[in-house]
Amino acid sequence: MPELPEVETIRRDLLRRVINKKIIGVEVKKVKLIRGRTDIFINTLKGNSFKKIKRRAKLLVFELKKEYLLIHLKMTGQLVYQKEKKIIAGGHTYSGQQLPNKYSHIIFTFADSSRLFFNDIRQFGYMQLVEKKELERILNVYGPEPLTKEFTLKRFKEILDQRQTAIKAVLMDQSLIAGLGNIYASEVCFFAKVKPDRPVKTLTEKEIKDLHQGCEVILRQAIAKRGTTANNYVDAFGQPGNFINFLKVYQREKCQSCASVIKKKTIAGRSSFYCPQCQV
């Protein structure tokens, strides 16, 4: 499930490969993954090029000459970049995984014959063209980016203030804090030694401080390890992330710190993992 570290990894992977390359082909195999009109989508992208790639929460923003292409991977979306197919002896094509596959729903071809595949098993992800005004309206709904300096302890306290719900629900709410999903919200709670179902109003000063610090520490570590492949996430080169080896509680059977059996409980409609020994 791509969350902030996974989406950021893809963004950085793609930066040097696709920026300013002319898009010469746009193949749409599944119209439902495009929000808005498909003909406008294709006509706008053909001959265009990406000037910048930004990320807000889990949303990728590709800046075109005039408009913006939004890409959300939701749960099973992949963005995989491949250079021109190499033909080896015997006529077989060589590449890591053979693309396109049956889940490659949208394919961009660049002038140098390299391609960008949008794969999505469950077809929840989407691409959408927006004008600047609409972009601002969409991005304004998100809470602060946890890896920027606007995410101060003071701001975090303001976000928690007066809230009548569990800490993990707050961490996962994109309108309050941008980019954390089920995996990293669970890991941040472990970092702060706080049970995910703790009502926000019962948190101590130190716990709040640790939760705030945990957001930054966990996300930075996860980016350094190129994200978590718990299911089918891959980076822009089709490679899995390595942070799964560093997860403390998410989908673990035993606590990586004290070997207690990890407990599982549904919070805010999502399965939450925690150590009954380490977390209070």
Next chain:
DNA sequence: CTTCTTGTTACTGA
């Protein structure tokens, strides 16, 4: 066959 997976949103009720 049933159950489980999760990001986002529409909807419901307080």
Next chain:
DNA sequence: ATCAGTAACAAGAA
């Protein structure tokens, strides 16, 4: 009007 909780979406794995 605001906030919190939940069902629904969808398709594949076990």
